[in-house]
Amino acid sequence: MYTTTSYRFIGNTDQIQFSTTAAHTVTSTSTFGSFTDEPYIEFAITATISPACKVGSYGENCALVCNDTCIGCDRANGICDSGFHPGWKGKFCDEECDLGLHGEDCSMQCGHCLESLPCHAINGSCLHGCAAGYEGFLCNKKEEKLR
Structure with a gap:
């Protein structure tokens, strides 16, 4: 499922900040210029949004399985974000202890x-x-x- 949302801010654009914490990929484009004598910023966001995966799976259509040495992983990218089982470390809980x-x-x-x-x-x-x-x-x- 793809969702595209366009935004246009008119006025002082010096302090505009954008961030997202949603579990999806965001690509954005922006254009700066003037619109009726006021500066503006215009951008569009296209996001690929998968339904929420069950615990233990992640990725597009929840087709990938979290590493079993991971207590819990991010449902979008599989990174161990809830800690590791004893004896393991690394971004994906795939490295034994030194x-x-x-x-x-x-x-x-x-x-x-x-x-x-x-x-x-x-x-x-x-x-x-x-x-x-x-x-x-x-x-x-x-x-x-x-x-």
């Missing part, structure tokens, strides 16, 4: 994994065990020495 980090917003540091291997990006566990001297699910507790 090495050495895990969890929500990739904000938690990994423990001391065996041979400095990376921890699990979601829960931080060391998949191959702990480095010497460390223990626990996250390999972040120093082993207690027996006397």
Whole structure:
């Protein structure tokens, strides 16, 4: 569905601002000139408007599916705008945490994994065990020495 709306402002055009927060593509053209001795600005907006997509889909005719590592995505462009599941980051929730980090917003540091291997990006566990001297699910507790 296409909708075109034309606007003409007559008078002082120095302070005119236009913005939209709607979930559609906007293209505009503008013409400056004089109209009956007063400056004016004239522009037309043509927008492609899709019906609101169900949660988890986006794009034209809601044909695209949001990344499943995304808590929620923008219904027009698929950008993760509601956050990521733990272990993920990036504009489209399609990048694992950097090495050495895990969890929500990739904000938690990994423990001391065996041979400095990376921890699990979601829960931080060391998949191959702990480095010497460390223990626990996250390999972040120093082993207690027996006397």
